[in-house]
Amino acid sequence: NAGVMQNPRHLVRRRGQEARLRCSPMKGHSHVYWYRQLPEEGLKFMVYLQKENIIDESGMPKERFSAEFPKEGPSILRIQQVVRGDSAAYFCASSLTGSGNTIYFGEGSWLTVV
Amino acid sequence: KQEVTQIPAALSVPEGENLVLNCSFTDSAIYNLQWFRQDPGKGLTSLLLIQSSQREQTSGRLNASLDKSSGRSTLYIAASQPGDSATYLCAVRPTGTASKLTFGTGTRLQVTL
Numbered sequence: 526n527a528g529v530m531q532n533p534r535h536l537v538r539r540r541g542q543e544a545r546l547r548c549s550p551m552k553g554h555s556h557v558y559w560y561r562q563l564p565e566e567g568l569k570f571m572v573y574l575q576k577e578n579i580i581d582e583s584g585m586p587k588e589r590f591s592a593e594f595p596k597e598g599p600s601i602l603r604i605q606q607v608v609r610g611d612s613a614a615y616f617c618a619s620s621l622t623g624s625g626n627t628i629y630f631g632e633g634s635w636l637t638v639v
Numbered sequence: 640k641q642e643v644t645q646i647p648a649a650l651s652v653p654e655g656e657n658l659v660l661n662c663s664f665t666d667s668a669i670y671n672l673q674w675f676r677q678d679p680g681k682g683l684t685s686l687l688l689i690q691s692s693q694r695e696q697t698s699g700r701l702n703a704s705l706d707k708s709s710g711r712s713t714l715y716i717a718a719s720q721p722g723d724s725a726t727y728l729c730a731v732r733p734t735g736t737a738s739k740l741t742f743g744t745g746t747r748l749q750v751t752l
């Protein structure tokens with residue numbers, strides 16, 4: 526039973542380019558969360574999605590960032606026109622239900638903007 | 640606004656020692672609390688989940704306690720091993736929302752031979 530799968534694990538982008546990070550939740554999980562870990566900082570919540578719905582995006586920057594979790598396929602976190610401050614580790618997590626259950630994290634996608 | 644604090648920020652102990660990591664949170668209206676381990680350059684591994692109605696959870700050499708009224712949790716590691724070296728994170732899930740975990744900044748543990 527595969528865990529939460531994220532790809533790419535490492536991504537380098539030049540300023541102004543787009544970054545797309547993908548996440549496949551654990552089998553049977555329909556709740557997906559994205560968190561960001563900036564260097565020397567703790568993890569910060571970004572967005573919570575269920576299939577085809579954004580439930581809570583209160584942690585997402587208002588511009589350049591978007592997330593989706595389509596009916597088929599992985600969840601995608603998209604960052605347009607990346608800047609150096611976007612360099613961070615982006616973690617995806619999933620859970621079986623939206624409350625009470627253990628949340629399982631992926632290995633992360635490390636974005637470096639040069 | 641929920642704030643989660645972990646002390647100490649870093650800890651070094653010799654192998655075999657028992658140790659306690661501390662986590663405190665400002666808002667006691669939590670749904671549950673989860674302890675994670677993070678190895679350098681890796682993701683988070685869930686260690687223990689304590690529901691708000693529970694006082695403690697145990698898994699192997701790990702024991703986590705929760706005192707919701709005082710806003711505190713501890714992670715006890717018995718007979719520490721070099722393989723326990725990692726950063727330990729606690730995260731609280733508030734009531735009223737299914738989504739957001741609020742994380743502490745972690746305790747970096749080094750177990751020496």
